[in-house]
Amino acid sequence: MIKVLLAEDHNIVRNGIRSLLDKQPDIEVIAEAMDGLEVIQKLDEGIKADIVLTDVNMPQLNGLALIERLKDKNPEVKVVILSMLDHENYVMKAVSSGACGYLLKSVGEDEMMFAIRHVSEGNLYVCSELTSKLLNKLSTLPDENSDGNKIAIDLSRREIEILLLIAEGFTNNEIAEKLFTSRRTVEGHRQNLLEKTGARNTATLIRFAARHGLID
Numbered sequence: 001m002i003k004v005l006l007a008e009d010h011n012i013v014r015n016g017i018r019s020l021l022d023k024q025p026d027i028e029v030i031a032e033a034m035d036g037l038e039v040i041q042k043l044d045e046g047i048k049a050d051i052v053l054t055d056v057n058m059p060q061l062n063g064l065a066l067i068e069r070l071k072d073k074n075p076e077v078k079v080v081i082l083s084m085l086d087h088e089n090y091v092m093k094a095v096s097s098g099a100c101g102y103l104l105k106s107v108g109e110d111e112m113m114f115a116i117r118h119v120s121e122g123n124l125y126v127c128s129e130l131t132s133k134l135l136n137k138l139s140t141l142p143d144e145n146s147d148g149n150k151i152a153i154d155l156s157r158r159e160i161e162i163l164l165l166i167a168e169g170f171t172n173n174e175i176a177e178k179l180f181t182s183r184r185t186v187e188g189h190r191q192n193l194l195e196k197t198g199a200r201n202t203a204t205l206i207r208f209a210a211r212h213g214l215i216d
Helices: 011-022 036-044 063-073 088-097 109-120 128-140 157-168 172-179 183-197 202-211
Strands: 002-007 027-033 051-054 078-083 101-104
Touching: 002 011, 002 036, 002 109, 011 027, 011 109, 027 036, 027 109, 036 051, 036 063, 051 063, 051 109, 063 078, 063 088, 078 109, 088 101, 088 128, 088 202, 101 109, 101 128, 128 157, 157 172, 157 183, 157 202, 172 183, 183 202
Parallel strands: 002 027, 002 051, 051 078, 078 101
Antiparallel strands: none
């Protein structure tokens, strides 16, 4: 059972989200909070949450500040942002701060549940709408075979494409299908990304990329 602590300062929105989560057989909302300080308080009182699903804009302690607090006080708790803020800078800030997921409030029920389950398994997830926006930015990058194909720490356009799809939560097989290439090729690019960034796993890879502007 995935235990979720839901933080949202608007009652109607919070009730709507909870009604969706309560329908899931493997997800349990164990507590609700109006802001980040109440989240900290409930965790200090002994509530055991696997995931904190939180907005960014909240009174007293906002979502981004909450991520920083949890990183020090409750590093085992994963944070998923659920927000109306769709600018990539917020996404990068949240992920580089330690968030494991970023969803827009416009996401469908299926994607929200997929994201929660995906994050609970130790992966990072950015909703498809935001990832599409980031992928569209790739059109401004030079072609992989051109002389100016290198950015940041020597990543090619194809490696950045794969990096963004990894951030969205796609498997190697799914990425191969989307890019019309082989799974072995994708696995090779993924390993190159880990080696070039010094990342240990997918989550640290995406955080490194966000922190150093590789996907901004």
